[in-house]
Amino acid sequence: MTSLTPVLSRYWDDPQSWTLETYLRHDGYRALDTALGMTPAEVIGLVKESGLRGRGGAGFPTGQKWSFINAHDPKPHYLVVNADESEPGTCKDIPLLMATPHVLVEGAIIAAYAIGARHAFIYVRGEVVPVLRRLRAAVVEAYEAGYLGTDIRGTGFDLDLVVHAGAGAYICGEETALLDSLEGRRGQPRLRPPFPAVAGLYACPTVVNNVESIASVPAIVSRGVDWFKSMGSDKSPGFTLYSLSGHVTRPGQYEAPLGITLRELLDYAGGVRAGHQLKFWTPGGSSTPLLTTEHLDVPLDYEGVAGAGSMLGTKALQIFDETTCVVRAVRRWTQFYAHESCGKCTPCREGTYWLAQIYQRLEEGAASQADIDKLLDIADAILGKSFCALGDGAASPIISSIKYFRDEYLAHLDGGCPFDPYASTLFAVEGAGA
Structure with a gap:
């Protein structure tokens, strides 16, 4: 059996694991000293060679994304860390920030140095107030210890790091919508190109990375490429x-x-x-x-x-x-996507609304065979045709659930959800009466 590999989580259970004192006791900020002794190009090359892929969902190579920044562009360069964790079922970035915020701070400093950024932002969901407080406290500790601010570690490198609280919109997990929100506008996806590496925050070169992606960088810098590649697979190391x-x-x-x-x-x-x-x-x-x-x-x-x-x-x-009704589960997700659609593009705005209506009919026993086919038709009209990945996210569980559990959908056509305790009793009584 494959062994667990506690790296980011290796001291989550330490008393006060979130403090600078604890982080330094576990070799914190040593990777920063190593990185500052390298050129920015060497740091990018190291991360690229490691094969680290973005941990936010898409899996795009992190070092390659950093390399898209034109080092000779005279505009300011920005680093933005996406901590707007809002995907239903996802719970990795928030625990990491609660337990060890300094590993993200150190990773952000190294990433900013690599891409030539003098300002970095961490965009956090506004609802997670304890995380915001803990992360901001870690940033204050880093400033006081000389890891942030001017002339960091006597190298002449300056960096200001801002923790920004979002207003709680799922769409702001999409990197360009996040940038619009960070600029004070309504969070909606941007048309690409231009990509953020060319025109991101304030129309300047910008790298947007997930929390876990950035937090993985210090370990790679400290322990090396071979160590990182000793885990995982050839194309998905670490x-x-x-x-x-x-x-x-x-x-x-x-x-x-x-x-x-x-x-x-x-x-x-x-x-x-x-x-x-x-x-x-x-x-x-x-x-x-x-x-x-x-x-x-x-x-x-x-x-x-x-x-x-x-x-x-x-x-x-x-x-x-086996006690779960797949139709009801997918319906709840569909309601979430309909609610969180930003409304910018027609396939997602209209499609998710009608999907939610059909699921309501299914659960109430008022649907027909044609409605199941209609679910697939609408999902197909959304998949790959909406402005951002929210539309794909709404369509994917519908298509896959019908693929694997069509019989369960058909069972909803007569009398509603067979997993509902009241409905099951009703079916049993009707069957006995017949």
């Missing part, structure tokens, strides 16, 4: 945080090499809750096509999950047992 939630005995965050399987993670988590069996699960949050028991041994890396017809996404493994 360690990562998997979030297990739902019908599992011990839900939580499990840090493991990319490529571990759900079967192995369930062994660590005590399996599906006692007396029940796995029915379906998501590999990367609600926006990824759901998988079933036949996919228990799929390697949980970018290529492995894609080969199974889904996406690794944020590695939010939501576990559902």
